[in-house]
Amino acid sequence: MEVPEIEELKKLCKELGEKNLVGRIDSFVALNEGLESKKGKDFIKVSILGFAEGVLVSLRRKYPDDERVRSLLEKVSRRRAELDAAFRKPRPPIFNET
Secondary structure (H helix, E strand, C coil), X not given: CCCHHHHHHHHHHXXXXXXXXXXXXXXXXHHHHCCHHXXXXXXXXXXXXXXXXXXXXXXXXXXXXXXXXXXHHHHHHHHHHHHHHCCCCCCCHHHCCC
């Protein structure tokens, strides 16, 4: 599955010397790709981006002054939120205030 933000994250991890994370990211993506036929492509992308967001939060704590980490975290968070919104169930009209 092609998720450009994951490739950016792996590149950043290599640049930061966090090579062990690259293997973990690859493993997580591979596990989720197996679920694509059952859950759907966009659902799996949300899951993968959520994982990437968690990795980036950890990296931000470890490298608080690194602009690359902050920038990629913002990008991943925004994209995950956009895809996640597609899976939210609309509120029934009974709950809408008039």
